[in-house]
Amino acid sequence: MMRMANLRICSLWVVVVLTAIGGCTRMAPLPPVDRAALKPKTSVELQQYLVEHEPELELFKSRGPFAVSTQQNRELRLSAKERIQSDWYLSAPPEKAPLVIFVHGHDSSKAAHSNQAAHLASWGMHSMSVQLPPRGPWSNNGRTLGRLVSAIQRSPGIIDSRIDPSKIILVGHSFGATAVAVALASGAPAAGGILLDPAAIGREIPSLLRRVERPIMILGGDDELYSTRNREYFFNYIRTGVAEVSVKDAIHEDAQYPSDYALKNGGVDPNTTEELQIAFVSGLTAAAMSLAATGGFDYAWTSFGPAFDNGKFFNPKKK
Numbered sequence: 001m002m003r004m005a006n007l008r009i010c011s012l013w014v015v016v017v018l019t020a021i022g023g024c025t026r027m028a029p030l031p032p033v034d035r036a037a038l039k040p041k042t043s044v045e046l047q048q049y050l051v052e053h054e055p056e057l058e059l060f061k062s063r064g065p066f067a068v069s070t071q072q073n074r075e076l077r078l079s080a081k082e083r084i085q086s087d088w089y090l091s092a093p094p095e096k097a098p099l100v101i102f103v104h105g106h107d108s109s110k111a112a113h114s115n116q117a118a119h120l121a122s123w124g125m126h127s128m129s130v131q132l133p134p135r136g137p138w139s140n141n142g143r144t145l146g147r148l149v150s151a152i153q154r155s156p157g158i159i160d161s162r163i164d165p166s167k168i169i170l171v172g173h174s175f176g177a178t179a180v181a182v183a184l185a186s187g188a189p190a191a192g193g194i195l196l197d198p199a200a201i202g203r204e205i206p207s208l209l210r211r212v213e214r215p216i217m218i219l220g221g222d223d224e225l226y227s228t229r230n231r232e233y234f235f236n237y238i239r240t241g242v243a244e245v246s247v248k249d250a251i252h253e254d255a256q257y258p259s260d261y262a263l264k265n266g267g268v269d270p271n272t273t274e275e276l277q278i279a280f281v282s283g284l285t286a287a288a289m290s291l292a293a294t295g296g297f298d299y300a301w302t303s304f305g306p307a308f309d310n311g312k313f314f315n316p317k318k319k
Contacts (some may be wrong), residue, residue, distance in 0.1 A: 038065045043097045043124030047293040055303030060285035061278050064123030067092040076158065078147050085131040087114065089121040090160055098167035098191075098292040099152065099159070102129040103145060105174025105199070108260040109134065113173065115257040119281050120288055126163055138175045139202050142182025145170070149188040167191050167292050171284065173255050174199045174228065181234065185211040191295065192241075194287050196255035196280060197221040200230035209237035217287040217297050218244035219280060221252050223315075228252060235317065243297050243318035245304060247283070248311055250276045257281060279312060 040046040046065065071088040078084065087110055091097055100120050102113040110129035117127035130148065132141045149168055156163035170193045172180035177198030184193055185208040192215035200209075218234055223246060235244045253259040253269065254276040262269035283304070290300035297318075307313035 040065060040124075041093075042095050043091060043093045044095060046124050047289065050289060051293050051299060055286070055290075055299050057282050057286055057303040057307055060123070060282040060289070060303075063119060064121075064285075066122050066124050068118050068121040070118070074159075076148065076151070078144075078151055082144070082147070084144070084148060086110065087117070087129045088159060089114075089117040089127040089129075090162075091121045091124050091126055093124060094162065096162050096164040098125045098169060098288070099156070099163045099165075100125050100127045100169045100171055100288055101145070101149070101190075102127065103132060103141070103170070103172040103176035103179050104129070104134065104260075105172075105176045106136070107134050108174070108176075108256070109263070111263055112256040112258065112260045113171070115277075116171075116281055116284060120285055123285055123289060125169075125288055125292060126160060128159065132176075132179065136175060136201070138178040139182050139204065139208075141176075142179040143186060145179050146183040146186045146188035149183060149190050153189045165189075169194065169288055169291055171196065171288075173197065174252065175201060177234065178202065178205060181205070181212055181216075181238075182208055184214050184216075185209065190214060192216060192291050192297075194219065194284060194291075195234060196284070197228055197250075197252050198231055198234050199228035200233040205230070205233060206237045209233060210239060212238045214241070215291060215296050216242040217291075217300065218242065219255070219283045219287070220244060220246045221250040221255060222246055222248055225249070226251055235319075240319055241296075243301060244316070245283070245308075245313045246315045247276060247279050248314055250279065255280050283307075283313070 076084045110131045113129045117129050120127045153165045156165045168190045170180040170190050173196040177195035180193045195218045253272050257277040259269045259272045286300040286303045
C-alpha cells in the first residue's frame with residue numbers, strides 16, 4: 001500500500017532489524033520494552049493464569065516471560081516444485097504450544113513482522129513469518145498459505161515437535177489479510193485469523209469472505225488519516241464471529257514492526273512511531289492469546305476496554 005509521506009515526524013531513530021542468517025539458531029532480538037513480571041514455568045500455566053484474571057491490554061505491551069530462539073530463512077517444501085522461505089521464532093517452554101503464521105502485504109517482506117513474531121513467541125506462542133510473492137496475486141498466495149497450514153497440521157515436526165497442530169493462527173497485514181481470508185475460506189485447518197489494517201483486492205473476495213467460518217479479529221489503522229483498499233469488506237462480508245477496532249492516529253505502516261520503509265532505509269521511518277507499533281503489538285498479542293486459550297476473542301475484547309475509554313482504540317464493532 002502507499003506510504004503516507006510526511007504525515008508526522010517522530011523521534012524514533014532505532015528500529016530492530018533481524019539479520020538474515022540461513023538455517024542458524026540464535027536468540028531473537030525483541031522490541032525494547034520491559035519484560036512482564038510473570039514467572040510461569042510453562043505456556044499452559046501462563047494461559048491459565050491470564051484467563052483466570054482480569055484481562056489487561058497494557059500487560060501485553062511488555063515482552064512475555066519466555067526466551068525466544070530464531071531460525072531465519074528456513075525453506076519449507078510443499079511439493080517438488082513449491083518451496084517457501086520463512087523465519088521461525090520458537091518459544092522456550094518444552095510442551096506443545098500454538099503456532100502463529102504471519103503474512104506480509106504488498107511489496108513487503110517477512111522481515112516487516114519480525115518484532116511482532118518475536119514478541120508473540122515471548123508469550124509462549126511459536127511464530128513464523130513467511131515470504132510469499134510480494135505483488136500477489138493474493139488469492140493465489142492465500143491458496144499457497146492454505147497448503148502450508150495443511151502441511152504443518154499434518155506434520156508439525158517439519159518446524160518443531162512442540163507445535164500444537166490444533167492451534168494454528170493466521171495473521172495478515174494489508175493484502176496479506178486477503179491471503180489469510182482466502183486460506184480460511186478454502187478450508188485451511190487454522191483456529192482463526194487476525195488482520196492488521198487489512199486490504200482486499202479481487203472480484204471473488206466478497207464471495208470468499210462469506211465462506212469464512214473461523215473467528216476473525218481486525219486491528220485497523222486510523223481510517224480518518226488513511227483508509228486501505230476495501231477494508232470494509234472484511235467486516236461486511238464475513239457473516240459472523242468477526243470483531244473490529246481501529247488504533248487512533250495509526251497509519252498503515254504502524255501495523256508492521258519494523259516497517260518495510262525502515263527496513264529499506266537504515267532502520268529509520270519518520271512516518272511510524274514505536275508507540276503505535278507497540279499498540280498494534282499489544283492488541284495482536286491479546287487477540288492471539290485469547291484465540292489460543294479460549295477459541296475466541298472475548299478475552300481480548302474485554303482487555304480492550306480501557307483503550308476504548310481513553311480513545312486509543314476506537315470504532316469498536318463486532319458480530
